Amino acid sequence: MSFADLGLSDSLLRAVEDSGYNIPTPIQKQAIPSVLMGKDIVGIAQTGTGKTASFVLPMIDILAEGRSRARMPRSLILEPTRELAVQVAENFEKYGKYHKLNMALLIGGVSMGDQLAALEKGVDVLIATPGRLKDLFERGKILLTGCSLLVIDEADRMLDMGFIPDIEEICSRLPTSRQTLLFSATMPPPIKKLADKFLSSPKSIEVARPATTNIMIEQKLAITNPRKKREVLRALIASENIKNAIVFCNRKTTVRELAESLNRHGMAAGQIHGDMDQPSRIKELDKFKAGEIAILCASDVAARGLDIKGVSHVFNFDVPWHADDYVHRIGRTGRGGATGIAITIATDSDQEAIEAIEKLTGGPIPRITDIDTAASPRDKNDRETSEAEPRARKARGDRARPARERAPRERAPRQQVEREQTPLEAAPVAEVAEAVEQAPREQAPRPERSREKPARERGGREQSGRERGPRGRQSEADTSSGIGGTQRYPAPQGIQPVDETLAPGDWAGPVPSFLSFGIPR
Numbered sequence: 001m002s003f004a005d006l007g008l009s010d011s012l013l014r015a016v017e018d019s020g021y022n023i024p025t026p027i028q029k030q031a032i033p034s035v036l037m038g039k040d041i042v043g044i045a046q047t048g049t050g051k052t053a054s055f056v057l058p059m060i061d062i063l064a065e066g067r068s069r070a071r072m073p074r075s076l077i078l079e080p081t082r083e084l085a086v087q088v089a090e091n092f093e094k095y096g097k098y099h100k101l102n103m104a105l106l107i108g109g110v111s112m113g114d115q116l117a118a119l120e121k122g123v124d125v126l127i128a129t130p131g132r133l134k135d136l137f138e139r140g141k142i143l144l145t146g147c148s149l150l151v152i153d154e155a156d157r158m159l160d161m162g163f164i165p166d167i168e169e170i171c172s173r174l175p176t177s178r179q180t181l182l183f184s185a186t187m188p189p190p191i192k193k194l195a196d197k198f199l200s201s202p203k204s205i206e207v208a209r210p211a212t213t214n215i216m217i218e219q220k221l222a223i224t225n226p227r228k229k230r231e232v233l234r235a236l237i238a239s240e241n242i243k244n245a246i247v248f249c250n251r252k253t254t255v256r257e258l259a260e261s262l263n264r265h266g267m268a269a270g271q272i273h274g275d276m277d278q279p280s281r282i283k284e285l286d287k288f289k290a291g292e293i294a295i296l297c298a299s300d301v302a303a304r305g306l307d308i309k310g311v312s313h314v315f316n317f318d319v320p321w322h323a324d325d326y327v328h329r330i331g332r333t334g335r336g337g338a339t340g341i342a343i344t345i346a347t348d349s350d351q352e353a354i355e356a357i358e359k360l361t362g363g364p365i366p367r368i369t370d371i372d373t374a375a376s377p378r379d380k381n382d383r384e385t386s387e388a389e390p391r392a393r394k395a396r397g398d399r400a401r402p403a404r405e406r407a408p409r410e411r412a413p414r415q416q417v418e419r420e421q422t423p424l425e426a427a428p429v430a431e432v433a434e435a436v437e438q439a440p441r442e443q444a445p446r447p448e449r450s451r452e453k454p455a456r457e458r459g460g461r462e463q464s465g466r467e468r469g470p471r472g473r474q475s476e477a478d479t480s481s482g483i484g485g486t487q488r489y490p491a492p493q494g495i496q497p498v499d500e501t502l503a504p505g506d507w508a509g510p511v512p513s514f515l516s517f518g519i520p521r
């Protein structure tokens with residue numbers, strides 16, 4: 001079956017052909033004709049399956065008829081993160097190049113003034129994160145009564161991030177006679193309930209999880225001593241035939257420190273994490289896409305759903321705390337039919353997490369037994385955090401005492417001494433404070449998910465300084481937690497707002513062209 005068999009217009013088929021795709025993926029085959037017929041869809045599919053085009057393509061043809069009106073978007077796509085929203089916008093740009101459709105993005109981290117101006121002009125497609133959309137809606141700046149097509153993308157991520165009540169409210173503001181498409185990698189009961197409530201006789205489409213079935217990704221596991229993780233990573237980078245690589249870490253601090261360390265070793269590495277503002281993230285991504293940097297150190301939230309073609313390797317510098325994050329991470333390689341290699345660096349303490357991953361992915365990950373760290377000589381200047389920490393403990397004579405036994409008040413100042421020996425010496429006070437706050441957690445056991453407060457209760461909105469980590473985990477939201485009774489420290493401040501519609505940390509600079517534009521005919 002070709003794209004021409006799906007009922008798409010000639011101009012759209014031309015745009016698809018220009019992008020180099022000839023054969024529709026399973027989700028595209030199943031979804032596109034039904035969407036064109038106006039049916040509601042529940043699509044159980046992950047990123048990497050081609051699901052974005054499965055709704056973007058038919059939407060372009062549907063929206064080709066009709067006209068937009070000021071502040072009344074004709075269609076709405078809800079995305080859990082800014083990065084995913086930008087990616088969907090890029091898809092509209094790519095496939096909509098022969099159509100004249102106006103698109104606007106409503107995402108945190110961009111001046112609201114510019115977003116409002118785009119809305120005033122009238123938009124055919126509004127791509128939004130729920131938090132920002134609700135803010136605008138509550139201020140009466142937007143009317144959803146003209147919105148006849150709604151896409152709820154990555155619904156299970158929305159659930160993890162505490163967005164479901166926002167989505168319910170948004171759905172109830174849309175006309176009841178609308179078409180609704182819901183996509184989710186999994187179908188937990190709250191998502192099923194949402195679908196039952198807001199979709200009408202939907203067609204259910206399920207496609208295989210790409211990573212669990214993606215034989216194009218070769219997976220490997222390197223088990224090492226915690227002190228040698230950086231050395232092992234460098235050796236692997238040196239020994240593998242790497243075109244480019246994304247290196248995932250569990251914490252923002254690790255992302256920063258690892259990127260600095262790799263650069264000290266002459267490896268061009270960039271970084272992307274939740275504390276960076278939107279322009280900085282885009283800049284780093286562009287450098288990586290352009291090949292100016294071969295290695296991108298990343299945290300989960302910042303990298304979620306990123307669609308970068310031709311990533312040859314994914315490294316897990318830290319084993320992810322949740323098995324499904326492993327699937328998401330390694331899915332950054334082996335995309336669009338290409339092959340990829342995913343190598344996870346683990347220590348003995350990761351055994352439980354590895355078992356969960358192997359259970360989810362359906363088999364043991366082959367172990368690498370012959371890592372030649374001689375190819376990666378130690379550098380005296382590279383003071384590895386994981387090495388400095390046990391040395392400091394040994395000096396204090398409290399080596400045998402696990403972190404959880406020590407009183408919280410005792411921990412903070414002691415860790416401060418340890419962290420003073422790290423490359424964060426020169427970092428701003430808030431950053432050092434954050435590292436001090438994180439350090440005890442690196443030793444403490446992972447908190448039980450059930451005990452974590454829901455994202456909503458923690459008071460986070462979305463992204464950046466206000467960013468919530470998925471499922472309330474500590475990886476990205478690590479400035480806002482009090483795990484282990486440690487003291488709380490403020491998140492580093494971003495650019496001070498100049499626009500009263502901006503929140504602290506929002507970007508007040510120029511808006512990149514793709515954030516608000518019309519697609520030329």
Ligand code: AMP
Pocket residue numbers: 021022023024025028046047048049050051052053307309335336337
């Ligand atoms: P998605 O699941 O939407 O994140 O898409 C995953 C990747 O597949 C992206 O790089 C798309 O550009 C690419 N892609 C989408 N449709 C096709 C297709 N029909 N053939 C090959 N690659 C595709």
